[in-house]
Amino acid sequence: MFLSEIFYSIQGEGLLAGVPSVFIRTSGCNLRCSWCDTPYTSWSPEGTQTSIEAILDYVRQHSTGHTVITGGEPMIAPEIVELTVQLRQLSQHITIETAGTVHAPVACDLMSISPKLANSIPEGEWRERHDHLRYQPDVLRRLIAHFDYQLKFVISAETDIEEIRFIAAETGADPARILLMPEGTDPATLTERAAWLGELCKRTGYRFSPRLHIWMYGNRRGT
Numbered sequence: 001m002f003l004s005e006i007f008y009s010i011q012g013e014g015l016l017a018g019v020p021s022v023f024i025r026t027s028g029c030n031l032r033c034s035w036c037d038t039p040y041t042s043w044s045p046e047g048t049q050t051s052i053e054a055i056l057d058y059v060r061q062h063s064t065g066h067t068v069i070t071g072g073e074p075m076i077a078p079e080i081v082e083l084t085v086q087l088r089q090l091s092q093h094i095t096i097e098t099a100g101t102v103h104a105p106v107a108c109d110l111m112s113i114s115p116k117l118a119n120s121i122p123e124g125e126w127r128e129r130h131d132h133l134r135y136q137p138d139v140l141r142r143l144i145a146h147f148d149y150q151l152k153f154v155i156s157a158e159t160d161i162e163e164i165r166f167i168a169a170e171t172g173a174d175p176a177r178i179l180l181m182p183e184g185t186d187p188a189t190l191t192e193r194a195a196w197l198g199e200l201c202k203r204t205g206y207r208f209s210p211r212l213h214i215w216m217y218g219n220r221r222g223t
Contacts, residue, residue: 001079002027004040004047004072006055007222008062012213014112014179015150016095021066022059024083029073031099031134032126033116035154037185037219041072052083059090068112070097075104084108101133103142111147115140117163119156119183140171149177152209155197156183161204181209185219 004027011019027040027047040046059067067087074080075098084107087094093109100113116134121127143149151173153164168178180201182193190211201208217223 001050001052001055001077001083002045002047003050003055004038004045005221006050006058009223010212010216011066011068011095012211012216013181013209014095014110014152015207016066016110017210017212019066020064021068021095022063024055024059024067024069024074026069026071026074026077026080028076029071030076030101031073031116031120032122032130033120034122035120035156035183038072040221045072052079052086055083056086056090059087059092063090063092065091065093066095067092068095068097073099073102075102075106080104081106098143099134100140100143101136103139103146108147111143111149112152113140113143113149114152114154115167117153117155117160119160120154135167137167137170140167140173144171144173150179151177152179152181154183155180155193155200158196158200161200164206175205176207179207179209181211184211185214187215187218190214 004025006024008022011021027045029042036042088107095110096108097112100115121131182190182197184190213223
């Protein structure tokens with residue numbers, strides 16, 4: 001399996017924020033977000049081929065019960081189903097972080113779906129391809145139907161809320177499972193955006209999601 005990194009840290013985002021977890025970060029992505037905070041898994045994929053047994057050994061040594069598979073886009077990894085089945089046999093609570101453009105018959109306890117809004121569209125040669133692929137309502141509906149889930153949206157401006165409302169209506173997502181998270185890779189930016197995003201959550205009833213790992217460790221690998 002082509003991995004960028006594997007590490008033990010604190011879940012920084014979503015419904016399980018604060019939970020100690022092993023993170024398995026695959027390398028490779030079918031999107032190219034303009035604000036991607038892991039360009040070494042998308043714009044310029046880096047990593048090493050790692051056997052599933054080596055991954056499982058790390059989980060056995062470090063996990064306290066929660067494993068997160070992230071990326072990049074882990075749902076395009078050829079070995080993703082086998083890995084999740086093996087993790088389930090280790091009694092892991094499995095979270096998969098995905099953009100929601102691909103469905104696979106994985107073992108998963110929390111499908112953490114982050115549909116990419118228009119604020120993610122890059123300039124240059126990837127613009128058209130990214131924009132065409134970033135929102136797949138049929139795939140989202142399948143993921144929502146098959147798994148326990150959260151929809152975690154990256155917010156750059158208050159006007160993003162209209163696109164979120166459209167996606168929620170088209171996919172039938174439970175409003176209680178929708179989380180709004182400020183875009184940013186440094187504590188100052190996150191703090192500034194959290195101020196108005198918190199007020200937006202109060203007006204809409206959607207949940208606020210922090211980025212605890214940025215506040216705790218900064219924007220660096222292995223966290």
